[in-house]
Amino acid sequence: MEDDVIGVTIATKAPCTDHRSDSAAMYRKDKSIQMKSSASSLYNNLSVLPISDKSLTYFTVVHANTVNMVSASADGLNFSHRQLQSKEGSVALSSSLITQASWCVLPSRVLLVLTSQKGIQMYESDGSIMVYWHALDALETPQAQAVFARGIAPAGGRYICVGTSSGLVLVFDIPTKGTNITLAEVLAEHRDAITDIACETCEGKDRDVDLVTADDSGVLCVWKSGDDFRLVMKISAYGVTCSSVKLWDGVIAAAYGTGQIRLYDASTGAISAELDSHARWIYTLDIAPETGRLLSGAEDSFVQIWQLSRCEESGVIEVEHRHSECVTDTQICGARFCDPQGSAFAVTGYDLNEIIRYVQL
Template sequence: MYHKETSWLMNSTASALNNNLCSYKESNDKVHFAVVHKGTVNIVTVTSSIGSSVSDSVKDSNPSARTISCNEASGSGATVTILQAKWVTLRSQTLLVISTLRGIQVFEMDGTVLLFWHRLETDDAEYSEEMFARGIAACGQNLLCVGTHDGSVLIFSMPAESNTLNYVDKVRYHPAAISDLCGQGQTLISGDDHGNLVVWEGSTTLKKVKELESFQSPATSIACWEELVMVGYGSGHIRLFNITTGIRRAEITAHASWITAVDIALESGLAISVSEDSFVRVWQLKKDGSPVVSYKSSCNITNIQLCGGCFVNNLGSAFCTTGYDLNEILYFHV
């Protein structure tokens, strides 16, 4: 169903991190991709029709590659190890959010201007040497949520007519480090390294609504569509839950290794799962009925430990992926 059309070179290779590829499509047909390498973020921008739902040639695309360094806010110039980079939209403004071993940095969409910096601090000696931020999502129109090492979710807000962020609150329910966050409307789903999943709601802060069934394996990647939440696990499992009822609707054992990314095309319900086993598998989700998920196709990127993947458009007609120690973003189209 999908075939590889081309690839785009990055300035450096991809680190072995979960969810290590994200994209953002501008209205002018520019598509931006972000991949983390140690203390830098590779940004690749492609100007073409690849973000459209029509299968057009990408041979005329004009990719540009650059890097963003993440340094200590103290002014020492020391590079900070990055764990995730992701674009989020708050009040119609798109921001590039970077989570690190020291805290959170928020840039303008293109990464040229640093808007906000929040440094992690703890009074708990247990975590003093192993602090980090991981898991990035927007909740509602003005909340930015970021997970941390101790199972907390930090909440920041963007006031109206402002491009700055304010620290609001910290909520903690997870007993282990946050592994990923996913927002849909005013609902947020958080997962941790012990496989626990929590559903939150809120517009000014977060309130815990329910817990989903727990499994003894890290919930590595989370994606939402309609009333379904799709979760990839370190065990190679994929599970789908109904957000409203909390009931597990499906369980898939189609990967032999750690799931590093899941993503859902919002207009079609197509989903991908990306794994260290070198496979990207494509699924069709259904709003109701049984089964709620069916297998569509798969792509094998031989001898590559895949570490990220995402759809390029909301119809799911194209997706990209990359892998550990690979300096390319691979593009697949129907």
């Protein structure tokens, strides 16, 4: 496979063969983490929280109405397991399926956010204490339409945004400590179910946009967060679901059911590149904030890794393919870098009861 830069379509629809022996490979397989239950077939079904001062990494994976939580030591030898059940308030709901679990890192605290068919739950980072519960109002949803929340991201240093099946984005104001969490705003620009939400991950730059929301029709809404969230632009539907979206250094990376990734300039909405990255539906994206590495995982059993960068002189977005990994016979539903540099990543697959880890060579 040849490396390409922006302005050309990058094709990677190769047969599913093991690329780890390739001389250009960047990563090798490491010890896997066993889970108590398998991963459900959900978009972005893996969240990772590195705790550098404790040399630990936390993982969450959703199975039906349960969240598998695993903490792993840096050497990969010691693990601790915990499971969270879907609840309404303090009451367990055996029939309420969880749709996503994700950590939200704010300057003052870290919360674990769960979304389900019934509502939104927020926990302290270790899952030990529920600090907030928000019920979804089924009466506001047309009959025969599913009710659920999905899409989770921090924003503006003090907010957590959560999407819903009706296309609304709920903005919660998070205090520095305690349980006095309030619904501050409701963003109502989407007409279809929210699939994913992303915040700006490149720190130290004040940009005109810092939040992107995506929906089932493929529409992207680009926002500037603040006391009042401001819609900056809409990027029109692509004709297929946008399953996962990320925002880094003013670049929007959006993954679609066609197996393609589109890169947009967040300030203009212009397409910078279109990557033919997978042969089947993409389920997950991630970006390493310190290096700009972009990771994608799909139903075709492949993980692809790209390098994003900006030309200092022209500001043009450039992309280069760096690594391809086949997780044999696995429908990938979650993939995340395990550190801000992107020196390791982890993968989950539908009906697979392990987290597969890879480390840089």
